[in-house]
Amino acid sequence: MIYTLPKGSYSEKAAKEFLKFLDGEYEIGYCNNIYEIFEKIDRSSLGVVPIENSIEGSVSLTLDLLLEFDVKILAEISLDIHHCLIGYDKEKIKIILSHPQALAQCRKYIKKHGWEVKAVESTIKAVELIEDERYGAIADRDVVKYYKHLKILDENIEDYKNNKTRFILIGYKKVKFKKEFKKYKTSIIFELKEDKPGALYHVLKEFAERGINLTRIESRPSKRRLGTYIFYIDYENGLEVLNSVKKHTTFIKVLGRYPVLVE
Numbered sequence: 001m002i003y004t005l006p007k008g009s010y011s012e013k014a015a016k017e018f019l020k021f022l023d024g025e026y027e028i029g030y031c032n033n034i035y036e037i038f039e040k041i042d043r044s045s046l047g048v049v050p051i052e053n054s055i056e057g058s059v060s061l062t063l064d065l066l067l068e069f070d071v072k073i074l075a076e077i078s079l080d081i082h083h084c085l086i087g088y089d090k091e092k093i094k095i096i097l098s099h100p101q102a103l104a105q106c107r108k109y110i111k112k113h114g115w116e117v118k119a120v121e122s123t124i125k126a127v128e129l130i131e132d133e134r135y136g137a138i139a140d141r142d143v144v145k146y147y148k149h150l151k152i153l154d155e156n157i158e159d160y161k162n163n164k165t166r167f168i169l170i171g172y173k174k175v176k177f178k179k180e181f182k183k184y185k186t187s188i189i190f191e192l193k194e195d196k197p198g199a200l201y202h203v204l205k206e207f208a209e210r211g212i213n214l215t216r217i218e219s220r221p222s223k224r225r226l227g228t229y230i231f232y233i234d235y236e237n238g239l240e241v242l243n244s245v246k247k248h249t250t251f252i253k254v255l256g257r258y259p260v261l262v263e
């Protein structure tokens with residue numbers, strides 16, 4: 001089983017892309033939200049969740065759950081995201097519904113129309129909540145295949161071109177792919193040993209000295225005390241740097257070394 005968000009969501013689209021590369025048969029299991037996906041995954045199943053968007057940045061719930069659960073990142077894929085306005089009649093819309101990430105990616109568009117905004121668990125939940133003409137949802141164009149009573153009222157409504165979301169395949173056991181991939185990444189989470197000048201610099205220096213390219217650095221609150229952070233770093237290729245990074249940290253978690261299937 002491969003768990004993801006409901007049928008018609010962007011995450012389901014990503015799951016179908018992963019399936020093209022995975023060796024083996026997997027059925028798609030649908031969950032209402034990202035938390036449920038992490039909870040459902042067991043030793044024999046997988047999950048697909050969004051992790052980062054080119055307009056809105058990190059999906060912070062995914063980052064937090066990667067720390068909380070012991071799952072590994074097994075692969076990543078990026079998809080072009082083109083949002084549509086879904087509903088009955090654009091002129092009659094008063095309330096716009098969607099996932100917070102999708103709403104944020106269309107902020108200017110929504111503001112221009114002066115609609116009231118309601119955030120829900122997924123783009124599909126938004127579509128399902130369209131009770132009448134007063135409601136509109138932001139979702140993928142393909143949803144009208146499943147919700148035939150609704151129409152695409154506008155297309156490409158994201159505020160910036162080249163809108164992309166990165167999705168990760170997660171699970172507890174290794175998976176096999178049908179082909180070899182050229183690009184690999186490693187993702188780690190750590191907390192700095194000391195809060196002193198240059199503390200983060202010493203970690204970054206370990207990467208710089210080895211000529212290792214960082215592809216992302218992000219921080220999340222430690223949730224213990226205001227102003228204390230957990231760092232998330234993605235870097236290209238090997239694990240060789242880890243022992244040196246460990247010296248500067250109180251804890252370090254390796255989320256995995258995994259292939260980039262589609263950039």
Ligand SMILES: O=C(O)C(=O)C[C@]1(C(=O)O)C=C[C@@H](O)C=C1
Nearest residue numbers: 009010011050099101122123165
């Ligand atoms: O609600 C969906 O359809 C999702 O798959 C979630 C999600 C996200 O959380 O980033 C996925 C891609 C888009 O960036 C917008 C929404």
